[in-house]
Amino acid sequence: MYFPFKYDANKAILLILSQSNLISDRPLSELLQNSLTSTPCANVRKDAKVRVVTGMLVQYLESFTDSVVVRDDTTPVGVVGGREIIQGVFKNPTSDFFELNLVEDIADNRLNVVTADSSLKELISLWKTVKRAFAVINVGNDDYSVISAKKILEIGVNYESDFQISEIPKKKIVTLDQGATFGEAMNLMLKNKSRKIILQGTNQFINDRIIIESIEQFNFLLGNDNFLQVPISVGGLEEITVISEDLSLSEVSKIMYDLSHPLVIYEDSVITPWDVCMVLEKI
Numbered sequence: 124m125y126f127p128f129k130y131d132a133n134k135a136i137l138l139i140l141s142q143s144n145l146i147s148d149r150p151l152s153e154l155l156q157n158s159l160t161s162t163p164c165a166n167v168r169k170d171a172k173v174r175v176v177t178g179m180l181v182q183y184l185e186s187f188t189d190s191v192v193v194r195d196d197t198t199p200v201g202v203v204g205g206r207e208i209i210q211g212v213f214k215n216p217t218s219d220f221f222e223l224n225l226v227e228d229i230a231d232n233r234l235n236v237v238t239a240d241s242s243l244k245e246l247i248s249l250w251k252t253v254k255r256a257f258a259v260i261n262v263g264n265d266d267y268s269v270i271s272a273k274k275i276l277e278i279g280v281n282y283e284s285d286f287q288i289s290e291i292p293k294k295k296i297v298t299l300d301q302g303a304t305f306g307e308a309m310n311l312m313l314k315n316k317s318r319k320i321i322l323q324g325t326n327q328f329i330n331d332r333i334i335i336e337s338i339e340q341f342n343f344l345l346g347n348d349n350f351l352q353v354p355i356s357v358g359g360l361e362e363i364t365v366i367s368e369d370l371s372l373s374e375v376s377k378i379m380y381d382l383s384h385p386l387v388i389y390e391d392s393v394i395t396p397w398d399v400c401m402v403l404e405k406i
Contacts, residue, residue, distance in 0.1 A: 145244075145406060146243060146278070146282070146403055146406050147242065147243045147244035147247070147403060147404050147405065147406065148242050148243075148244060149242060149243060150239065150240050150241065150242055151237065151239060151240075151241055151242070151243060151246065151260075151270070152239035152240065154243060154278050155274070155277060155278065158274075158277060159239060159260065159268070159270075160260060160262045160268035161268065162187045162188060162268050162269040162270070162271075162274060163188065163268065163269070164188070164192050164259055164266070164267040164268060164269050165179055165182075165183050165188050165190075165191045165192065165269075166191065166192050166193075166194050166199075167179060167191050167192070167193055167194070167203070167226055168193075168194060168226065169193050169194065169195050169200060169201070169225065169226050169227035169230065170225055170226070170227065171225065171226045172221065172222060172224070172225060172226070173208075173211065173220060173221045173222075173224045173225065173226060173228070173229060174221035174222060174343050175226070176191050176193075176203050176208075176226050177208055177221060177335060177338065177339065177343065178339060179191050180203070180204070180205060180208060180332070180335055181332070181335055181336050181339055184204070184205050184330075184331055184332035184335065185273070185330070185332050185383070185384055185385065186271075186273065186383075187269065187271055187273050187274050188269050188271065189204065189256075189257055189269070189271040189272075189273065190202050190203060190204035190205075190255070190257045190269075190271075191203050191204070192234065192259060192267065192269075193226055193227065193230040193234075197265040198265075199234055199236070199259060199267060200227075200230070200232060200234070201227070201230035201231055201232040201233075201234055202230065202231050202233075202234050202255070202257060203226060203229060203230050203231070204231075204255065204257065204331075205318060205330075205331025205332065205334075205335060206231075206255070206318075206331070207229045207230065207231065208229075208331070208335055208338075209309050209312055209313065209331055209334065209335075210229075210313060211224070211229055212309065212338065212344075212350070212351075213306070213309045213310065213313060213351070216306070216344060216348065216349075216350045216351045217344055217348050218342075218343055218344045218345040218346070218347075220344070221343040221344065222343075231253070231255070233252075233253045233255075234258075234259065235249045235250065235253060235255075235257065235258035235259070236258065236259055236260070236261070237249070237258050237259075237260050237270065238260060238261070239260065243275075243278070243403060243404070244404055246258060246270065247400055247401075247403075247404045250272075250400070254316065256271060256272035256275075256396070256397060256400065257269070257270070257271055257272075258270045258271075271396075272395075272396035272397050272399075272400055273379075273380070273385055273396050275396065275399065275400050275403065276376045276377075276379055276380040276385070276396050276399055277376075277380065278376075278403055279372055279373060279375075279376030279399040279402075279403060280373055280376045280377045280380055281373070282372055282373050282376070282403070282406075283371075283373055284371070284372065284373075284406075285371075286371065286372045286402065286406075287369045287370065287371060287372075288366070288369060288370050288371075288372065288375050288389050288392075288394060289369045289389070289390075291392065291394060291398050291401075291402060292401075293391070293392050294392075294393075296321060296391070296393055297311060297315045297317050297319075297320050297321065298320065298321050298322065298323045299311055299320045299321070299322055299323065299329070299355075300322075300323055301322050301323060301324065301325065301356070302354060302356075303322075303354070303355055304351060304352050304353060304354055304355065305334060305337065305350055305351055305352075305353050305354075305355055305358070306350075306351030306352060307355075308320055308329050308334065308355050309334065309351070312331065318330050318331045319386060319393075319395070321363070321393065322360070326362050326363045326365060326388065327360045327361065327362055327363070328360065328361055328363055328384075328386065329355050329358065329360055329361075330361075330384065332384075333358050333359060333360065333361065334358065336358065336359065337353075337357065337358040337359075338350070341353075361384050363386055363387065363388050363393075364378065364382060364386070364387045364388070365387070365388050365389075366378070366387050366388065366389045367389075369389070370389075372399065372402055375387060375389075375394060375399075376399055379394075379395075379396055379399070
C-alpha cells in the first residue's frame with residue numbers, strides 16, 4: 124500500500140489515493156498540487172550570444188530551473204543546458220564559441236511542453252525521448268513554469284512505502300582519474316551521456332555546472348586556447364553525500380531535495396533524481 128502526499132514546504136499533507144491507481148498515471152496537477160507552477164522559467168533571446176546563456180547556466184544548472192528556455196519574441200523555441208555548452212567547447216575551445224555564436228545556433232529545439240493534466244508517466248516518457256529531464260508548463264500570458272528531475276523529488280519525498288534505495292537497479296559508475304583534464308572530463312561526459320563524473324578513489328565529482336563555472340572564471344576562454352588541457356583540480360570539485368543506511372525512497376528524496384548538487388552514494392551505487400523518476404514511473 125502506498126500513500127502519495129500533497130507536498131508542502133513545511134509539512135507534508137497526507138492525501139490517500141486509491142490503491143488501484145498508479146502514481147505514474149496521476150496528473151501532475153494532483154501530484155504537485157501546491158508547487159506545479161512555482162518554478163520560474165529562465166529565458167534567453169535566440170539572438171543573444173552564447174556567452175549570455177552560459178553565464179545564466181552557472182546559476183541554474185542542477186537547480187529546480189536546471190536549463191534555460193530559448194525564445195523567439197514571446198514564443199519558446201528551444202532549450203539550452205550544460206550539454207550544449209560542453210559539446211560546443213569540446214569542438215571549439217576558444218572564446219570564439221561564446222562571442223561569435225548565437226544561442227539559436229546551439230539550442231535544442233525539442234522543448235518538452237506539458238499541461239497540468241499530463242501524467243507523470245507521460246512527462247518521463249518525453250524526457251526519455253529527448254534525453255533531457257526538463258519541461259515547461261504554460262501558466263498564461265506568454266509565461267511558463269519549469270519542471271525538472273529535481274522537482275519530481277517532491278513526489279518522492281511524499282511517497283511512503285517499503286521501497287528501499289538498495290532496490291534501485293545498479294548502474295555503471297563512470298569514473299575519471301584524479302589528474303584528468305577538463306578535455307578528458309568533457310569527452311567522458313559526452314561519450315557516456317552523463318552530466319556527472321566521479322573521481323577514482325574519492326568521493327569527489329565533477330559535473331557540467333562545475334565545468335561551466337570554471338569556463339566563466341577563465342573569462343569565457345578569452346586569450347586562453349588550452350582549456351581542454353587544464354587539470355580539473357583547478358575547478359571547485361564537490362564532495363558526494365555518502366549514505367550509510369538503506370533509506371526509503373522518501374528519505375533519500377528529501378536528502379537530495381535539499382542538496383545544491385543532488386547526488387548521493389549508497390554502498391557501491393550512485394543515486395540521482397533521475398533514479399527516483401525511474402522508480403516513480405513504475406509505481
